[in-house]
Amino acid sequence: MTMQITRLSCAPAIPRPDQALVIEILCQVDARIFFAVDLALELFDADGQRIWVRSAHQDQADAAWLPRGQFRWRFTAPEGGLPLCSGRLQATVLYRDGPHACRSNSESLALNDLTLGNGLMHGRFTLDGDPDPATLSWRRGHQDWFYRHFDHAAPTVGSYLLKDSPLLRGRILDVGCGDGITDLGMFLRYQPERLVGADPFRGYERLAEVAAAQGLPLDPWPAGLEFCDVDANHLPFADDSFDVVVSWGSVEHIAGGYLQALREIKRVLRPDGLLFIHPGLFYSNLGHHLGEFSAEPFFHLKQSREQLREFVLSTPPKRMDRAGHIASNAEYWQWYTELNPITVSRFEQELRALEFEPWRVAIRTEDIIEYSKEILSYPMQDLATAELYLSCWNRKLAKT
Numbered sequence: 001m002t003m004q005i006t007r008l009s010c011a012p013a014i015p016r017p018d019q020a021l022v023i024e025i026l027c028q029v030d031a032r033i034f035f036a037v038d039l040a041l042e043l044f045d046a047d048g049q050r051i052w053v054r055s056a057h058q059d060q061a062d063a064a065w066l067p068r069g070q071f072r073w074r075f076t077a078p079e080g081g082l083p084l085c086s087g088r089l090q091a092t093v094l095y096r097d098g099p100h101a102c103r104s105n106s107e108s109l110a111l112n113d114l115t116l117g118n119g120l121m122h123g124r125f126t127l128d129g130d131p132d133p134a135t136l137s138w139r140r141g142h143q144d145w146f147y148r149h150f151d152h153a154a155p156t157v158g159s160y161l162l163k164d165s166p167l168l169r170g171r172i173l174d175v176g177c178g179d180g181i182t183d184l185g186m187f188l189r190y191q192p193e194r195l196v197g198a199d200p201f202r203g204y205e206r207l208a209e210v211a212a213a214q215g216l217p218l219d220p221w222p223a224g225l226e227f228c229d230v231d232a233n234h235l236p237f238a239d240d241s242f243d244v245v246v247s248w249g250s251v252e253h254i255a256g257g258y259l260q261a262l263r264e265i266k267r268v269l270r271p272d273g274l275l276f277i278h279p280g281l282f283y284s285n286l287g288h289h290l291g292e293f294s295a296e297p298f299f300h301l302k303q304s305r306e307q308l309r310e311f312v313l314s315t316p317p318k319r320m321d322r323a324g325h326i327a328s329n330a331e332y333w334q335w336y337t338e339l340n341p342i343t344v345s346r347f348e349q350e351l352r353a354l355e356f357e358p359w360r361v362a363i364r365t366e367d368i369i370e371y372s373k374e375i376l377s378y379p380m381q382d383l384a385t386a387e388l389y390l391s392c393w394n395r396k397l398a399k400t
Contacts, residue, residue: 003027004027008023008108033066043087044088052120153182175246175251175265180197275394279347
């Protein structure tokens with residue numbers, strides 16, 4: 001698998017100070033995906049001293065990731081005057097192959113007996129190609145479902161909360177993996193020995209179709225990436241089977257409570273393994289999972305259960321992109337009724353009671369809470385805490 005510069009060219013071929021300059025770099029990606037792709041363009045004088053450098057990221061023409069295909073950077077500089085009798089122009093692509101920092105081949109152009117414009121200092125990069133980078137999820141941002149899981153959730157788990165731990169190269173279990181997009185993002189970024197996504201609703205069965213639509217065909221299927229239909233309360237894995245367990249937005253959905261699932265997670269997670277967990281917080285403006293019905297703060301706490309049921313079943317939702325899944329109003333209501341009313345303080349106590357030792361924690365809060373009579377009885381912390389992200393060490397005695 002390679003990232004290869006196939007051509008470096010200038011137009012005009014012999015630039016002069018009164019002419020604009022266009023430099024093109026063609027690059028071939030012969031891999032499923034490479035991450036953090038940037039281009040460095042350098043100018044050296046006749047003695048080999050670098051006198052100028054420009055990176056694509058300075059013009060936001062770098063790429064969070066590129067799939068298999070051919071891509072072109074174009075650097076366009078206006079005319080001007082900077083004397084240079086001879087020298088060398090060099091292009092190199094910097095990228096990551098999973099966890100590994102890499103460099104492409106370097107292509108050079110000899111510059112002899114010419115004058116380049118100081119417009120070089122004011123030039124700008126653009127990036128296009130096949131597939132068009134403008135169509136990829138990292139260009140679409142948080143409004144896009146695939147972006148929120150592949151480009152946001154996966155690095156939030158791996159880098160932000162698990163600090164790119166070496167354990168991510170081992171065996172990973174995702175409890176409640178949903179459609180599997182986050183798992184795909186983690187698998188391609190860390191290239192673990194094994195990653196198992198577990199979810200009884202089997203949303204992951206559409207992953208190949210969803211990924212292909214994003215320019216990431218999964219044919220052949222990545223070796224080591226697995227999915228299974230299992231109940232989190234009864235994980236079919238031996239003790240100490242995994243180095244890392246992930247649970248993003250799933251424990252609040254386990255009907256009847258999640259303590260047994262936490263005990264199962266502890267059992268299958270090796271001693272001193274890492275747990276990442278992001279529970280939905282019921283009393284927040286996000287944790288009720290009914291945001292497609294109303295943007296009114298805490299509307300789920302301001303109505304009786306019967307009023308809320310009638311509202312959800314009779315109101316057309318402003319549907320978000322869910323990678324093709326269209327839920328019915330009845331499904332939304334069922335999901336709501338099954339939610340576990342998780343709060344930060346109680347959840348911390350439960351984790352500590354199971355001897356999970358906190359490592360890294362991030363809490364996102366509301367800017368301000370406007371109280372009304374319907375919510376006066378609720379604790380301030382529960383209303384103000386929007387999201388909890390937490391990583392823990394699994395402290396348990398190794399078997400003898």
